[in-house]
Amino acid sequence: MPLLRLVVCCCVAIAGVSAQIPSPKDVLGFKPGTDGMLADYDQILAYHQKLAAAADRVTYEVVGKTTEGRDMVSVVISSPKNLARLDEIRAQQATLADPRRTTPKAIRTAVKTGKVVVLVNESIHSTEVGPAQAGMVTAHFLATTKDRKWIKVLDNVVVVLTPCHNPDGYATVVGWWNKWKDDKKTRGVGLPVLYHKYVGHDNNRDWFMLTQAETRVTVTEMHLKWKPQIVVDQHQMGSSGARMFVPPYTEPYEPFVHPLLRKQLEDLGRTVLNAMKKDGLKGVWCNRRFDAWTPARAFMHYHGGVRILTEVASARLADPIARQRPPRGDAGTKSTDNPAPWKGGRWGLDDIVRYTSRGALLAIKHGADNREKWLKNFAKIHQDFCDGKKGPAAYVIPRITNTAANQLCDLLTLGAVEVSRTTKEITVGGRKCPPGSLLIKNGQPYFGFASALLENSPYPVTRGANGRMNRPYDMTCHALPLLMDFDVVRATANEIPAEAKPVVAAKTLRAQPTTTRAKGRFGLDPNDEGSYIDVLTNLARGVGVKRVVEREGASYPLGAFIVESDEFQLRHATPVVLGSWLSPSGRGSRSGCKVETLKPRRIGVYWSWTASMDEGWTRFLFDGFGIPFTRIRPADVRAGNLSDKIDVLLFASVDRRSLVGGPRDRKLPEEYRGGLGDAGQQALKTFVESGGTMVTMNASSGLPMQLFDLPVSRGSSFGRGGRGRGRGGENRVRTSIPGSIMRARVDVKHSLGWGGNEMTPVFLREARPFEIRTSEGDATVQFPVRYATKDVVLGGYATGAEVLHGKAAVAIAKVKKGTVVMFAFSPQFRCQTWSTYRLLFNALLQ
Ligand SMILES: [Zn+2]
Structure with a gap:
């Protein structure tokens, strides 16, 4: 009997447990x-x-x-x-x-x-x-x-x-x-x-x-x-x-x-x-x-x-x-x-x-x-x-690079926006839009999503109950035509073509483009981001590529890539038949067109112990496009002989003090500490002077300026959404640029500006233009990108943006055999600023 009772109890207990819903x-x-x-x-x-x-x-x-x-x-x-x-x-x-x-x-x-x-x-x-x-x-x-x-x-x-x-x-x-x-001692360390x-x-x-x-x-x-x-x-x-x-x-x-x-x-x-x-x-x-x-x-x-x-x-x-x-x-x-x-x-x-x-x-x-x-x-x-009463009858996008168009179609269709491509030339508001232009028609459930991204809505100044201005919480401009540098025109119902080819949504992550090979000689358009992506990827594989460096009298675009190897793999770029670049009258003479073979480009991305989102996005830019790179720790730099591993070292936006001294958190265990120190700075100097390229973005640009004693500085600090506290008279104005888009003038004849547009939108979250401490004639530093001299604000909220007028946004210096390129902004911010990708890619190719 006792045995039987025990069995019964077990059964009851088990049944009780299985029926019970577990608490956390x-x-x-x-x-x-x-x-x-x-x-x-x-x-x-x-x-x-x-x-x-x-x-x-x-x-x-x-x-x-x-x-x-x-x-x-x-x-x-x-x-x-x-x-x-x-x-x-x-x-x-x-x-x-x-x-x-x-x-x-x-x-x-x-x-x-x-x-x-x-x-x-x-x-x-x-x-x-x-x-x-x-x-x-x-x-x-x-x-x-x-x-x-x-x-x-x-x-x-x-x-x-x-x-x-x-x-x-x-x-x-x-x-x-x-x-x-x-x-x-370390509990709760960052x-x-x-x-x-x-x-x-x-x-x-x-x-x-x-x-x-x-x-x-x-x-x-x-x-x-x-x-x-x-x-x-x-x-x-x-x-x-x-x-x-x-x-x-x-x-x-x-x-x-x-x-x-x-x-x-x-x-x-x-x-x-x-x-x-x-x-x-x-x-x-x-x-x-x-x-x-x-x-x-x-x-x-x-x-x-x-x-x-x-x-x-x-x-x-x-x-x-x-x-x-x-x-x-x-x-x-x-x-x-x-x-x-x-x-x-x-x-x-x-x-x-x-x-x-x-x-x-x-x-x-x-x-x-x-x-x-x-x-x-x-x-x-x-x-x-769906009634389509708000906004134009359609948006048409006649000018956009192929690679940016792929990204734009991907994000719009993934956001359930119906997008199509025109099959014939159409005219919208007097502008001729070529076949293949993107078309987004009104009267669909998520047209508002498209409108929010395609319109450049002005950021309105509003005030809270206390009468003070509501400070922007995040970026104030998300207009894709500015972020990605394309044109959008608003069409009336009569201008919409009857026929258009729908674009199908890609669900997976950037459906990896297929690799193809193009036989024979062909060119790659220096205006298209995809050309740089494929060139950098192929250079990393040891496949040679040439670039048009002078075009006197020739019709090839300056900075065009010329591919002559059957080993070149195409993934993002669209090959251009070289003959199509020849002017109708010039009969395609290449005379005066100077072509140079690009140097090997093994890319390093500096990985400091200061966790940096800008560094993360930089890696995503490369990983997302399949461009190979190596992460370089402070100890790797301190060990010297950098040129054995890389040809170009890219620094995301981390301030100079952290780069040199490492993180300031005293609780952090020793193995997660340390910056470049003296040894690392010396090794960097040797790397650049012997032919390496150093590219710095935003805050990190202070490092080479000091390291090489360059006649340029990061200028006064204008906080994000805060007050400018510069010493000089003009810098006393209250400046606030909390994620807005500025107009910059790019020298398209300079190798940093090749393939670009003279007026380029630049995303800024902190106004810190470069100050030049020497006469303009100094040959050691060039300034191929400057903010516009007037009407600098293109999109989003900004006050006191006049401090930017005419100031340098990119500086480039020759240091013995090597090169330093310094950006006053992050050209790859959150992988949203396609308009300045080309500048970054050109910097990596210096
Ligand atoms: Zn949160």
């Missing part, structure tokens, strides 16, 4: 939000998987891969009844999103029976660790709640939860935290590398250029697959002010964000704000600091949904902080935007988890409580764009 603590061994404890990415996935296995309201799906090959996951939470008909719900979303393909009756039915989809994204910024813990709490609550009110919520919404929006970075940050947390292979904190600045693997999964598998009405992006902010930000955003809103979305942001945001207050969660505020100007962070604002940003105050990663006093200023003062200011006290990971999870749940609840309104508005927004 059951799987992790600790409660999310416990001081010092962070679930790593594998544990987070394991939790959600176990939850999905045990709960009938949860499913788990791998939807893609990260840059480093980790799983990207969607956890879908809804009522079992809804989960059984997800395909149907998605079809209803599609019906609401494209009135052209359905009937008014079908739309009415979808509004009546459809569900609101709420996408919740956790921890895209990896040091913002709270939301990734909070996601488990939110999912567990929704999976287990017995509250009838919440069960009803799940009948009305489908929640798509991204447990962590940047898995690679999160794994890096948590691994680093765990590595040092038991050592008192990470000396980026928390993503390429882009670090910039990953949500990529939602219009769509270059990163994670962005593409987000767009295709989360946004476009589900078409969420509400997107909740869960972040953390600084630790000293309010405890949490929710929308509405401050002005300005980007003009192509539909007014209904603005209304809904206001309604939802204030509902959450007041509900948090009711729950006793103090310090939640809205309408401060974060604006809705750039589409780089708000894909859904152009795809029918709202982006609810929650920003919760940070602690010290997983350790708590204590603040004795309430926050100063606005954050500590009661107002309608801040109904219950926080009074100070302890603030830890548990608080972050509590606020974050509650914020998500309240947004979900708003979706359920207002289900029909959300769906009706969603349909109306798409209907308005």
Whole structure:
């Protein structure tokens, strides 16, 4: 008998366990939000998987891969009844999103029976660790709640939860935290590398250029697959002010964000704000600091949904902080935007988890409580764009390089914009547009996305409640015609051709172009970025390429590439039949055309211990196009003999002091420290003087100026969005250039400007033009790119930009046998500034 009883007990126990839905603590061994404890990415996935296995309201799906090959996951939470008909719900979303393909009756039915989809994204910024813990709490609550009110919520919404929006970075940050947390001296030390292979904190600045693997999964598998009405992006902010930000955003809103979305942001945001207050969660505020100007962070604002940003105050990663006093200023003062200011006290990971999870749940609840309104508005927004009343009948793009056109088509079609190419020459507004021009017609659901990117909307100056100007939160110009240097014309209905060839969307990451070989001699256009990409790649393979360096009397473009080897692999470039470059009258004489063989170009990218997003984007520029390069650590430079490894060394924007001295964080263990030091600087000198090329961008340009005692300096510092504090009279003006586009004049006869356009848009985020400390006649330094002498601002917000007038933007110096090229800006900023890629590629070829 005792034996039998024991068996029965075991059975009961086992049955009990299998029926029970695991809490995060059951799987992790600790409660999310416990001081010092962070679930790593594998544990987070394991939790959600176990939850999905045990709960009938949860499913788990791998939807893609990260840059480093980790799983990207969607956890879908809804009522079992809804989960059984997800395909149907998605079809209803599609019906609401494209009135052209359905009937008014079908739309009415979808509004009546459809569900609101709420996408919740956790921890895209990896040091913002709270939301990734909070996601488990939110999912567990929704999976287990017995509250009838919440069960009803799940009948009305489908929640798509991204447990962590940047898995690679999160794994890096948590691994680093765990590595040092038991050592008192190093606990909480800052990470000396980026928390993503390429882009670090910039990953949500990529939602219009769509270059990163994670962005593409987000767009295709989360946004476009589900078409969420509400997107909740869960972040953390600084630790000293309010405890949490929710929308509405401050002005300005980007003009192509539909007014209904603005209304809904206001309604939802204030509902959450007041509900948090009711729950006793103090310090939640809205309408401060974060604006809705750039589409780089708000894909859904152009795809029918709202982006609810929650920003919760940070602690010290997983350790708590204590603040004795309430926050100063606005954050500590009661107002309608801040109904219950926080009074100070302890603030830890548990608080972050509590606020974050509650914020998500309240947004979900708003979706359920207002289900029909959300769906009706969603349909109306798409209907308005399909009516085609806002904007021109079409945009036509007659001038763009082939390679930039591929990128543009890729990002527009991936953003669900319908693009086609004209088949015949057409005339738009008096301008002849050749066959193959890109055509984007109005009257499609996502025309607003195209408009936001193709129009150069002026950044409006707006003021907050205190009367002060709302400072731009991010870049203020995202006009692709300026960023990528192409022409766009606005067509009337009569000018649109009847026939055009649709461009098909590429879903995968930059569908690797196929490699082909062209036999015989051919040329490559120096105006097309693809020519440089292929030339640099082939040079790295040891395949020789020639370049036209003088063109007196000949019709070949200056800087044209001449390929004579059958080994040359074409991937991005379009070969040009040499004869086509010959002028009709000149009968193709090559007399006077001087051609030189290009030198080998083994590229090095300097990798300092100061984690630099600019360095990451530089690597992405090369990796994305398949151009080989080597990463060079400070110790590699200090060891000398650089010319054994590389021919050109490229420095991303890191200030000279950090380059020379290394990171300044005293907690950082010795192996992650150190800069160039004296030995490294000496080795660099030897490298350049014996024939090497050094290219520096933005802040790093201070290094060669000092190293080679060049008669040029970085000029006065004008902070990003701040005040210029120069010594000289003109520099006293208040200058603010917080991510704007300037007009520069390029000397196209100089080897740095070959293939370019005389007037080139240059993206600037900090105004720091070069100051020349010598007479213009000094032959040691040349200035092939200068800012325009008047009307320098082309796009975005800028004040005091006159300080740039006529100033040098690029300097190039011969130092014995070698060359130094210095940029006063980052020509590859976030891989968005195609207009200046050519200058960078030419610099690498010096
Ligand atoms: Zn963030």
